[in-house]
Amino acid sequence: MAGNLLLCAVSGGVQNLLAEPTISIPPYSSLLEWDPEESFATLKLNLGNYLYLFEDAFYLEAYLSSIRIAAVSTFFTLLVAFPMAYLIARSKSTTRILLLSLVILPFWTSFLLRVYAWMGFLKKNGLINEFLMTFGLVDQPLTMLQTDFAVYIGIVYTYLPFMVLPLYTTLEKWT
Numbered sequence: 290m291a292g293n294l295l296l297c298a299v300s301g302g303v304q305n306l307l308a309e310p311t312i313s314i315p316p317y318s319s320l321l322e323w324d325p326e327e328s329f330a331t332l333k334l335n336l337g338n339y340l341y342l343f344e345d346a347f348y349l350e351a352y353l354s355s356i357r358i359a360a361v362s363t364f365f366t367l368l369v370a371f372p373m374a375y376l377i378a379r380s381k382s383t384t385r386i387l388l389l390s391l392v393i394l395p396f397w398t399s400f401l402l403r404v405y406a407w408m409g410f411l412k413k414n415g416l417i418n419e420f421l422m423t424f425g426l427v428d429q430p431l432t433m434l435q436t437d438f439a440v441y442i443g444i445v446y447t448y449l450p451f452m453v454l455p456l457y458t459t460l461e462k463w464t
Contacts, residue, residue, distance in 0.1 A: 358437070362444040366452050369445060374456035378463075392453050404443055411439050 342348045377388045410416045411433040418430040433439055
């Protein structure tokens with residue numbers, strides 16, 4: 290019985306994705322339209338869907354929130370990555386190899402595992418809250434999971450190697 294329910298749920302999801310595309314995707318416009326009879330593509334641009342982005346409060350709020358999160362995350366990633374890249378570029382060659390290996394090492398682990406590991410640090414009885422309470426810095430656990438702070442931590446941690454490596458190569462060329 291449970292297998293049938295699972296099959297119905299999956300079938301409904303697949304039907305929603307394939308048969309009802311207007312429900313399952315946000316507003317967008319395709320740039321090219323393929324004409325199979327004429328065997329060529331025509332350029333077509335409709336700005337109406339983009340105008341709808343600014344008219345609907347839900348989409349506008351989501352868009353502005355995404356821009357804010359991207360800007361703040363980029364700033365903090367740069368704030369952490371530049372000193373790291375500078376240190377790596379100015380270190381001795383033997384130390385440089387070790388430091389670069391430490392930057393690249395997280396790529397050997399699953400992305401999902403690395404992000405889930407942060408959940409263990411950020412939850413109410415996690416490592417950070419236990420540390421803060423042990424040293425008397427806070428009286429009760431802080432809510433860090435499912436906040437903007439957790440999103441920023443996850444994004445900065447995830448994209449840090451992608452900023453450290455290009456900065457390192459640029460800084461190394463300057464020496």
